Amino acid sequence: MIFLLLLLFVFIVLVLLSIRIVKEYDRGVVFFLGRFRDVRGPGLILLIPLLEQMTRITLRTITMQIPSQKIITKDNVSIDIAAVAYYLIVDPAKSVIAIENITSAINQISQTTVRNVVGQFSLDQLLSQTPDINQKIKDVIDTHTEPWGAKVTAVEIKDITLPDNMQRAMAKEAEAERERRAKIVAAEGEFQAAVKLGQAADIISAHPVALQLRTLQTMAEISTEKNSTIIFPAQFMTTVQEAIKTLKIDSSKS
Numbered sequence: 001m002i003f004l005l006l007l008l009f010v011f012i013v014l015v016l017l018s019i020r021i022v023k024e025y026d027r028g029v030v031f032f033l034g035r036f037r038d039v040r041g042p043g044l045i046l047l048i049p050l051l052e053q054m055t056r057i058t059l060r061t062i063t064m065q066i067p068s069q070k071i072i073t074k075d076n077v078s079i080d081i082a083a084v085a086y087y088l089i090v091d092p093a094k095s096v097i098a099i100e101n102i103t104s105a106i107n108q109i110s111q112t113t114v115r116n117v118v119g120q121f122s123l124d125q126l127l128s129q130t131p132d133i134n135q136k137i138k139d140v141i142d143t144h145t146e147p148w149g150a151k152v153t154a155v156e157i158k159d160i161t162l163p164d165n166m167q168r169a170m171a172k173e174a175e176a177e178r179e180r181r182a183k184i185v186a187a188e189g190e191f192q193a194a195v196k197l198g199q200a201a202d203i204i205s206a207h208p209v210a211l212q213l214r215t216l217q218t219m220a221e222i223s224t225e226k227n228s229t230i231i232f233p234a235q236f237m238t239t240v241q242e243a244i245k246t247l248k249i250d251s252s253k254s
Contacts, residue, residue, distance in 0.1 A: 020045040020054055027092040028054040039092050057092040061153060064103070066110045068159065075122040080161035083137070085110050087145065087152045094149030102148055106141070110155070113140045118157075123166075130157055 022028045022041030030037045030045075031053050040054070047054060068082035087106060089095045095102050117137045118126060126133065138155040145152055162170070 014049040017049045018047045020047060022056070025060045026056050026058050028056055029092050029096045030054050036093060036097060055096050057089055057095055059089055059092070061086050061088045062103070064107055064110065066107070066114055066155075068161070069111060069115060071115050071118045073118065073123050073126060074120060075124075077123045077166060078163060079123070079126075080159075081114060081118060081157060082159040083110070083114055083155060083157045085138075085141065085152060085156075086154045087150050089149055090151045091149030094147070099148045102150060105148065106145055106150060106152075109144045110137075110141055113137055113144075114155075114157075116140075123162075126160065133157065 020028060022043060022045055024042045026041060028040045028045055030040055030047065032048070033051060037052070045054070064085045064087065066083040066085055068080045070078060071081050072078050085106070089102075099105050114137055117133065117140060121129070121133060134155050134157060137157075138152050141155060142152040
């Protein structure tokens with residue numbers, strides 16, 4: 001009786017050891033006596049106790065931080081760059097058989113690739129062509145990870161730290177650029193004003209009375225202030241009389 005109970009106990013333990021539950025986003029890489037057999041899951045999996053072993057591999061996208069590192073750009077500027085990479089396992093068997101620790105391997109190759117690719121560009125290109133550089137880094141990393149059964153979906157440079165002297169130089173450059181644009185706008189305004197004044201002078205020279213009428217209008221505007229005193233020069237009064245005489249002659253002719 002005791003022997004039967006012992007056998008029943010051993011059988012139950014072996015059954016429990018053979019049962020595995022693999023989630024929807026995982027896969028089980030099964031080895032039989034150390035040799036790769038197949039990839040199983042998701043759902044309930046039965047293993048041969050003591051003869052089969054299973055390694056779980058997730059198929060979800062993994063976010064991997066690429067730590068900040070010092071990089072010298074093509075124009076010899078020392079900067080600190082931090083990035084982030086996204087990858088997922090597309091072949092669970094290769095990710096277990098082809099490499100020992102795929103997460104560590106991708107992290108190391110990502111750091112090296114970021115340093116090598118960024119070093120091929122100048123600082124201005126790095127700041128203005130970031131999407132293209134991200135794509136190039138992704139393509140290079142993806143080439144290395146493909147034999148490991150992993151696919152890199154995206155790489156993003158998330159932080160660029162410049163030296164203090166470079167930040168001051170860029171601030172001065174930006175300020176000089178703003179002053180240049182302001183001077184150009186002011187010069188364009190002066191040019192347009194000069195053109196309009198020239199056109200007005202041509203019209204006034206063709207009609208001398210227009211200048212006197214404009215002067216009278218200006219004086220009328222000044223007279224709205226109660227504390228204003230207007231002095232009419234004698235020659236101006238003579239000119240006004242001539243203007244009035246001209247207007248009378250023109251009205252009589254009409």
